[in-house]
Amino acid sequence: MEPTLTTLITLLKSHNEVAFTQALGQFKNNKTNANEWRNDLNEMMNVAVQYGKLSLVKRLTNEDYVFDAESDLSSHLARCSSSGHHELLAFILSKTGYLAADIQAINSFPLISLVIKEINTLKDSRKCPFFKCLYILLDDNRVDIDKQDEQGFSALHYAVKYKVDAAVELLLNRSAYIGTKNAFKELPICEMNPRILEEYLNSCITANDKRPGDEAYEVNFDFSCLVPPKCKSSIRNDYPDHDEMLPIVYMSHSDDLKYLLKHPLISSFMLIKWLRLSIYFYINLVICTISFLAFTSYVVGCYGQENVDRWIKEILRITSLFGTTYMALRELGQMLLHATMYFSSIENWMEIALIGVSYTVLLNEFPSETRQILSAAVIMLSAMEFTLLVGTLPILSISTHMVMLKTVSKNFLKSLILYSIILISFAFCFYTLFKVNNSANYLSNESANEKDDKFNDFGDVGSSLLKTVVMLTGEFEAADIKFRNSISYLIFVLFLFFVTLVIFNLMNGLAVSDTVAIKTAAELIGLSQKVEVISRYEHALYHSKPNANGMLIKLIFFIFPQNFLQLFPNYLPLHRVIVTPNQSNAIFIPHFRKHTDTETGKVDVESNIELLADGGDQNERVKLIVGCCILPSFSKMDSKIMKYAKEILHSRNRRNYAVPEQSSQSVEMRLAKLEGNMELILQRLSNWGMK
Known part of the structure; x- marks a missing residue:
């Protein structure tokens, strides 16, 4: 078949x-x-x-x-x-x-x-x-x-x-x-x-075959684990659609992994990103600093005053207008790039209020009382904005103190929300004891005693609440309080114990403990602040629409290309960098070898990098030169990062060479111990035979 x-x-x-x-x-x-x-x-x-x-x-x-x-x-x-x-x-x-x-x-x-x-x-x-x-x-x-x-x-x-x-x-x-x-x-x-x-991460840090003290000693940082899958593909997109900071942001929020931010591989990756962002960040800081100083000088010394030189007043006003316009364009650009993320931030709402009040003050003259209110509001808003801006500096001391301020303020507010029940109750008790029960006598003597202080006498509910909060800090002015019965003395003594002694000292203790904890983790806090700054800028560009219409959008992407913070796949094509510790910690980026000019031997890869030959290697190295002549340190790897990296390499080498020696020593010790036991057994056997 x-x-x-x-x-x-x-x-x-x-x-x-x-x-x-x-x-x-x-x-x-x-x-x-x-x-x-x-x-x-x-x-x-x-x-x-x-x-x-x-x-x-x-x-x-x-x-x-x-x-x-x-x-x-x-x-x-x-x-x-x-x-x-x-x-x-x-x-x-x-x-x-x-x-x-x-x-x-x-x-x-x-x-x-x-x-x-x-x-x-x-x-x-x-x-x-x-x-x-x-x-x-x-x-x-x-x-x-x-x-x-x-x-x-x-x-x-x-x-x-x-x-x-x-x-x-x-x-x-x-x-x-x-x-x-x-x-x-x-x-x-x-x-x-x-x-x-x-x-x-330790295995991603390697060195060449030179000795650590040699001039040609090099340390390699391999960032392959941080390369998104789309960047490994042969298909390259003009506009990135990946967030390279995503795993690092998660590390900064995780209690178990936060310590890895200090790892040389992670901190060097953030440093390279920060080097690309820093020039724009510091330009923004300088413009905002000049605007803040000019605006504060104008409001305090010139606004609504006639005895000021007209030229000084106009210069300060025009400088303030320029700074306010710059802030308005900056905020409008952020709003257009990602409106949902923009309006979910309280700081952005504060900046909108600051811009509105600033234009109102700079373009209009108001009566004395209105002018005072607007001046006070704009000074306070601008001071808060400038403080937050300076607090974003990834400098250890500044970022640590900013985190202290935010953490202590947040914990104080949380505590006050809980203890406000007790404070409001005491305020109502003081109002009832010192005002309501004697309202007839108070009203009859009000015209005769015009100098009486309603604030100290708990004249109304609002002043009673404010007076109670002031008394929380220890400002009693007990001599001005009129105690008329034993209950008033008892309530005041209870207030002294529960509020002034217990609650206030408890809140101070919370602030001290928070401060100590923040100082202990000062280095991690500085790195977390740097992660937050880089991630904020990258996230805004990551969710933006480069093909959107509008003159401002085109201007934004002309100044800030959407991929200027992206390291993969173009900026680091081989996903690694090389650092020379004995040559001022210079950073080199390996590139695939290209045809160069036979006379100069250089290729203009980017406007801020210089191409150097990599000896007999099949690749070429690009020396990273970011910043300008006044900021030369921007072209170097941080010395603390290199210290950690060399410690990892040294411990690895020591472990590789120490393990055989330790194992041989342990074998020798075991043999010696075994020999001693055998001698003891033979001695006992001989003694037993003699018996």
């Missing part, structure tokens, strides 16, 4: 390889239509792969056979990954091409995630077939290591979720992205063991 497709599939399922081989040859000889043979071959291949029969799959293929999208490649790889058929998986990948369609078919399913979900952590990883599948997939550069499933989970998500520490280390060593966000807005580092992450 002539074999049919059903017969062959039956033989496949029954694992009768001899009969299947004979029937397959007859069946193939009888097929004259190539398309029909291809379809039948795909059906038989599906069954063979489903049962994990490598020998049968090999019989169905020949030397020229190639798996592709038409041969249901993606399903074959998914079945092998989910079932742990590592040999079959390796064979199918070896028979797959390298075309774009083939790579797309390979990554149709998150293969690495399918493997990790099947790994049993209780079994030996050396014998686990799924670990073998994992090694095969990781060794194939066509497999997308950051592929996400329908819920947005990447392979690193599942490795962390199922506590497969060995898989976590493998994925990190293969530069898996740590900032992938799933459908629940969770990152892989949310539940990752901080020790594993720290060890991986």
